[in-house]
Amino acid sequence: MVTNCTHCPLRKLDIFESLTADSISFLQRFKSGELKVDAGTPLLMEGSNSPQLFTALKGMGVRYKLLPNGRRQVVNFVLPGDFVGLQAxxxxEMKHSVEATTPMVLCVFDRSELWTLFKTQPERAFDLTWAAAMEEHFLGEALTSIGQMSAMERIAWGLVRFHGRCENLGLIDGTKCPFPYRQQDLADALGLSLVHTNKTLMKLRDRQILSINDGILQIMDIEEAKTVALLPIDLPGRRPLI
Amino acid sequence: MVTNCTHCPLRKLDIFESLTADSISFLQRFKSGELKVDAGTPLLMEGSNSPQLFTALKGMGVRYKLLPNGRRQVVNFVLPGDFVGLQAxxxxEMKHSVEATTPMVLCVFDRSELWTLFKTQPERAFDLTWAAAMEEHFLGEALTSIGQMSAMERIAWGLVRFHGRCENLGLIDGTKCPFPYRQQDLADALGLSLVHTNKTLMKLRDRQILSINDGILQIMDIEEAKTVALLPIDLPGRRPLI
DNA sequence: CGAATAGTTGAAAACAATCAAACCCCGTGG
DNA sequence: CCACGGGGTTTGATTGTTTTCAACTATTCG
Structure with a gap:
């Protein structure tokens, strides 16, 4: 049973721009199906030339790169509304791998139709460019965070940002949001060792700023957390959904 | 005296895809002028909504972000052929600042014409998306480098990559290429302190792998340098020029 | 119960940042 | 001609953060 684009639950959220019926019907034709995967399923592999592109509908995942020496860099977390596979x-070919962290549902698009999109739907083409530029922006911020900030600052930055993204998606309950990742994932995202990540999280918990427990991230003192994060968290107010 | 797109010296390089006469004439109309700037001139400021977009023709620059605490992250180096201002x-608005490191010459485009480009030149729109995805790819590699590699590995990676970009642009003379940046710029690009960058460069020089002198980067032992860099350097073989 | 996974903790070692000063090159002006 | 100053580079000593290593706990699952 495939979700109809017209009734896409994501598109109802304030954060996503609304589209004309015509545009939606194009996307509906562009959409070739829906994919449900279990937690842990690889979606795209670095170096692969996938014939399929995705938009995450439900669930969360990770983008990551593996190094020859076995280390791993988590490039970003994948949340509902994120477009996956633009590089391919x-x-x-993909320049990083993507895998589901929780069970996920994704819209599937046919890569071969992408060119049709550019030719006939310039607004959508623009949206795709926007998405790529947005990802570029985020990676620039992540680079700045990892390159210039201390462990505590990085962790506060990463978690405040994640919390903000959840807020935009209506996934917030009070001060809490889901955080289905392991500490190792967070460490790999921020360029820290697991041990040091753990100890720094303890400090943030002790200082009553934030805590992670049972897959739930709670930010008790959001103001203080933002202060520790140093960088202002810059999330788009309204954005396209493809 | 403005360079005519038809005779653009950059487009003659093998690395850049060739275009039909029609496409070039569109770009010629898109191009609103040429900008010559001295070394040190700011081109775009973070947060600014520039009415102008650029393609670097000659010279080199830096993209960077400033932190509230005064630190600086160099996001990338700007070389001829690079598109500047896509985010704006x-x-x-721009999410980072751009400034000229050497004297530069840039093609100037009118931001207001960008939408015309998307509507009437889907191939060019695709190229722009490609450029954004490429930048995303690079930033992912940089993130991986800074997040997971030691100082020596990072420096080798950064300089081998820069050397490769120069090679693609025909800026190589034997094992040497221009490197007009200060050690502080390199340090800010790789998330290292100036002192540690300097000491690590000394080691690479002592080991006869590479050296920077008088604005010239020389890679004496490219194989060894690539080995130290850990990550394979992935540069596009052929790419669009806008 | 045993095995596997994730989180937690302490001690030691390694790496990189900071501090402070010297050095070098080069252009300026007395 | 040489003293002076500025920007960039180089160096040594010290401090401090982060990693690594190793072990132990808690929880889940067959």
Whole structure:
């Protein structure tokens, strides 16, 4: 049973721009199906030339790169509304891998139709460029965070940001939001060792700023957390959904 | 005296895809002028909504972000052929600053014409998306480098990559290429302190792998340098030029 | 119960940042 | 001609953060 784009639950959220009926019907034709995967399923592999592109509908995942020496860099977390596979779409192959962290549901698009989109739907083409530029922006911030901030600052930054993204998606309950990742994932995202990540999280918990427990991230003192994060968290107020 | 797109010296390089006469004439109309700037001139400021977009023709620059605490992250080096200002074009404001490191010459485009490009030149729109995805790819690699590699590995990675970009642009003379940046710029790019960057460069020089002198980067032992860099350097073989 | 996974903790070692000063090159002006 | 100053580079000593290593706990699952 495939979700109809017209009744897409994501598109109802304030954060996503609304589209004309015509545009939605194009996307509906662009959409070739829906994919349900279990937690832990690899979606795209670095170097692969996937014939399929995705938009995450439900669940969460990770983008990551593996190094020859076995280390791993988590490039970003994948949340509902995120477009996945754009690199394969425009550059011919993925430059990082993507895997589901929780069970996920994704819209599937046909890569071969991407060119049709550029030719006939310039607004959608623009949206895709926007998405790529947004990802570029985020990676620039992450680079700045990892390159210039201390462990505590990085962790506060990463978690405040994640919390903000959840808020935009209506996933917040009071001060809490889901955080289905392991400490190792957070460490790999922020360029820290697992041990040091753990100890720093303890400090943040002791200082009553934030805590992670049972897959739930709670930010008790959001103001203090933002102060520790140093960088202002810059999330788009309204954005396209493809 | 403005360079005519038809005779653009950059486009003659093998690395850049060739275009039909029609496409070039569109770009010629898109191009609103040329900008010559001295070394040190700021081109775009973070947060600014520039009415102008650029393609670097000659010279080199830096993209960087400043932190509230005064630290600086160099996000990337700007070389000839690089498109500058895409974020302002699609997101309304720049997320980093750009400044000329050497004297530069840049093609100037009118931001207001960007939408015309998307509507009437889907191939060019695709190229822009490609450029954004490429930048995303690079930032992912940089993140991996800074997050997971030691100082020596990072420096080798950064300089081998820079050397490779120069090679693609025909800026190589034997084992040497221009490197007009200060050690502080390199340090800010790789998330290292100036002192540690300096000491690590000394070690690489002592080991006869590479050296920087008088604005010239020489890689004496490219194989060894690539080995130290850990990550394979992935540069596009052929790419669009806008 | 045993095995596997994730989280927690302490001690030691390694790495990189900071501090402070010297050095070098080069252009300026007395 | 040489003293002076500025920007960038180099160096040594010290401090401090982060990693690594190793072990132990808690929880889940077959």
């Amino acid at each position: 779409g425009v550059m011919g | 074009g699609v997101m309304g």
